[in-house]
Amino acid sequence: MTKRLLVILNYPISDILKKGEYPAGYYNPGDVFDEIHILLTVRDTVDEEKMQFTGGRARVFVHSIPAPSMKRSLGWQPFLLRKWVADCIEFTRDLSPNLIRVHNSFIQGYLASEIKRVLGIPYVLSLHGTFDRDELSTPMQKLIHLFRMKLERISIRNSDAVIAVYQPIIRYAREYGATNIHLIYNPVAVSNTNTKTTYKLSNPPKIITINRQIKEKNPENIIRAIKNIDCQYFIVGDGMIHEQLENVARETGVEKKVSFIKAVPNAELLKMLSDCDLLVSHCDGWGISKSMIEGALIGMPIIMNHHPVKPVPDFQGGWVELCDNTPDGYEVAIRNLLESEERRIALGNKAQKFAHENFDPDEIISRISTIYRSLMLP
Numbered sequence: 001m002t003k004r005l006l007v008i009l010n011y012p013i014s015d016i017l018k019k020g021e022y023p024a025g026y027y028n029p030g031d032v033f034d035e036i037h038i039l040l041t042v043r044d045t046v047d048e049e050k051m052q053f054t055g056g057r058a059r060v061f062v063h064s065i066p067a068p069s070m071k072r073s074l075g076w077q078p079f080l081l082r083k084w085v086a087d088c089i090e091f092t093r094d095l096s097p098n099l100i101r102v103h104n105s106f107i108q109g110y111l112a113s114e115i116k117r118v119l120g121i122p123y124v125l126s127l128h129g130t131f132d133r134d135e136l137s138t139p140m141q142k143l144i145h146l147f148r149m150k151l152e153r154i155s156i157r158n159s160d161a162v163i164a165v166y167q168p169i170i171r172y173a174r175e176y177g178a179t180n181i182h183l184i185y186n187p188v189a190v191s192n193t194n195t196k197t198t199y200k201l202s203n204p205p206k207i208i209t210i211n212r213q214i215k216e217k218n219p220e221n222i223i224r225a226i227k228n229i230d231c232q233y234f235i236v237g238d239g240m241i242h243e244q245l246e247n248v249a250r251e252t253g254v255e256k257k258v259s260f261i262k263a264v265p266n267a268e269l270l271k272m273l274s275d276c277d278l279l280v281s282h283c284d285g286w287g288i289s290k291s292m293i294e295g296a297l298i299g300m301p302i303i304m305n306h307h308p309v310k311p312v313p314d315f316q317g318g319w320v321e322l323c324d325n326t327p328d329g330y331e332v333a334i335r336n337l338l339e340s341e342e343r344r345i346a347l348g349n350k351a352q353k354f355a356h357e358n359f360d361p362d363e364i365i366s367r368i369s370t371i372y373r374s375l376m377l378p
Helices: 014-019 048-055 082-095 107-119 139-157 168-175 220-228 242-253 266-277 290-298 327-338 341-358 361-376
Strands: 004-007 034-041 059-064 099-102 122-128 161-164 181-183 206-210 232-236 258-261 278-281 302-305 321-323
Touching: 004 082, 004 107, 034 048, 034 082, 034 099, 048 059, 082 107, 099 107, 099 321, 107 122, 107 139, 122 139, 122 168, 122 361, 161 168, 161 361, 168 181, 206 220, 206 266, 220 232, 220 327, 232 266, 242 258, 266 290, 278 290, 278 327, 290 302, 321 327, 321 341, 327 341
Parallel strands: 004 034, 004 099, 034 059, 099 122, 122 161, 161 181, 206 232, 206 278, 232 258, 278 302, 302 321
Antiparallel strands: none
16 A cells, blocks of 8 residues: 655745755655655646656656735635635545654644644644744734634644754643654765864864854854955855845955855765864854754864853753854854964864764664654545
8 A cells, every 4th residue: 555645845945946945855755655645735747757766666756836925815804714724635535644743833734734633644843943932023923923823822732743953842842732843953965974074174164154144043243253364265055135145245354254055965074074164153033953963973173152131951961052142252262262272172172972872863864764654644
């Protein structure tokens, strides 16, 4: 009998595919399923053949049933989502999946809950943020949060399992009604061949930042910090503040030191990362990024800012060099590591030890596939 997984996503995947960010087998850890059906609730044009490697041994199919906008549904009122939900239920009935995985707790999680109510198909809810705290800095974000809270509670409470991809999510999931919570970090494609082999400095030293370029991950202070440091600085990523960052580099007079790279295929990025001397990052959110997980597994010395509200538990234990989110804070942290090979070795080794205990790709795949097998319909 063909085993099928339905994955419900609320974002276009063509961008991720184009940037080369998918690790092989991402949607089918442990090769549990024969078919992976990705249901997009947004419009997107995807080359299915290019998606096949994300399914492991399974065949990957991509479908799209766009959801009503917040405005059109008056803040995602269930009675105005009824037709969209009914269409998705009929699609799922015809598909007859053994399990559903949904990647957020908004209308997509609500949809999974309705499918479960009508068709009895269990679902695993993957949470990638503490949405009662993250990204609530503008009046519009706060308004959206008020409208989606009811949907969050329904989708989290009715889930068969919640996968929290970093520690603060556990609190969010529990407060919103989850009972079966698993802390499982994002799987990445780092292997032993990516391990850092030397901590001797490049000439000039190479520093790298890898992040989406958004307000919460703004590396402006890192750019300003390198003004008086002899180095080559790579900023990998793209986003709404990309041009702003280019302007900061020019205004600070470091544009010749800084290389902006919007996208790099993941295999090349891992090689680039291991060739650099320091991974330096900024994040005011409550989580741990994929690039930091990759850097830790490689054995990179990592610098990260203190969280502006309270310490992030994932960064405790001394495996990350924490500093103030100021130009001076970053400059001191960068100089301290560049000036001491002994410090770089110690920090890189601590990061790698922590990573093998918490981020090991094989262990993550095993834990996810165990959850799938325990919940999926026969």
